[in-house]
Amino acid sequence: MLGQIIQYFQNNSGQYWQYVGQHITLTVVTLAISMVIALPLGYIGSRIKVVANFCVAFAQVLRIIPSLALLFLLIPFIGTGIVPALIALVVLALPPLLINTILGFNEVSPLYKEVGTALGMSQRQLCRQIEIPLALPYILNGIKLAIVEIIASATLATYIGAGGLGTLIFTGLGLFDMSYVVIGAVSVAILSFLAMTSFDYLIRKVQKYDKANYSI
Template sequence: MLHQIINYFATDSNQYWQCVGQHLFLSAITLAISLVIALPLGYLGSRIKPVATFCTVFAQVLRIIPSLALLFILIPFIGTGMLPAVIALVVLALPPLLINTILGFNEVSPMYKEVGLALGMNQRQLRRQIEIPLAMPYILNGIKLALVEIIASATLATYIGAGGLGTLIFTGLGLYDMSYVVIGGVSVAVLSLLAMLSFDFLIKKVQKNEQTSDSI
């Protein structure tokens, strides 16, 4: 198998990097759309209890929908390709983003807000200088969970012609060639691991900066 993998990269490396590029593009566009939806809604949920209840119930409902089932449900309405794949992946990404955004803003101590008001800050300044920085570790953790979920689940997009590393996996399964399966599966695992480690590092850095600010 090792010889087959080496031979694949020697002869078809362009195809491999095309699949990686498609996978990364699909993941990036999905994350961007999910953030545009989840962050404002999560912030409102932290301020308005009925919105928080709606977001929590909505996130729980989304979690029980299998992404593969959603893909096939969307096909009769919007066909195959990138669009249904993005919609299905956005559905997967929203729950961790919503829950962690609400949790992050709810965890901001009222004491910090009172200090900010005492210093003459308005609501916009409180949000920008106090609430968002203090909630950022939770928000980043939500982004990390969502991105790992997106990268792992984007392999299913191959079923409806959206490309990505799933192409290698399903090609290998169809040809009974495990070298393709290993290349695709390991690549997805490496991308997920890199995303997780990068955000873990970023979260620790943000938390360290917060601790430094508090000590000052």
């Protein structure tokens, strides 16, 4: 099998990097859309309990929907291609983003807000200089969970013509050629690992900054 893998990269390296590019593009676009939806909604949810309860219930419902089932449910309404794949992946990415954003803002101690108010800060300044920095580790953790979920689930987007590394996996399954499956699966695992370790490092840096600057 190792020889087949080496031969594939010798003959199809351009195609491989095209699949990697498609996978990363799909992941980045999905994450951007999800953040635009989830972060403001999560912030509002941290302020308004009814919105928070709705977001939590909505996130729990989304978590029980299998990604492959969601992809196939969208086909009759939207067809195949990038758009239904983006919708399905956004739905899968929203729960961790919503939950962690609400949790992050709720974990900010009222004491910090009282100190900021006593120093004459406006609500906007409190949000920008105190709430967001202290909530950021939780938000970043939500982004980490979401991006790992997207990278893994984007392999299924191949079923509806969205491309990506899933093409290699399903081509290998169709041809009974495990070398394609291994290349695709290992590549997805590497992308997930790199994303996870990068965000873990970033979270540690932010937490260290918060401890240095917001210790009372």
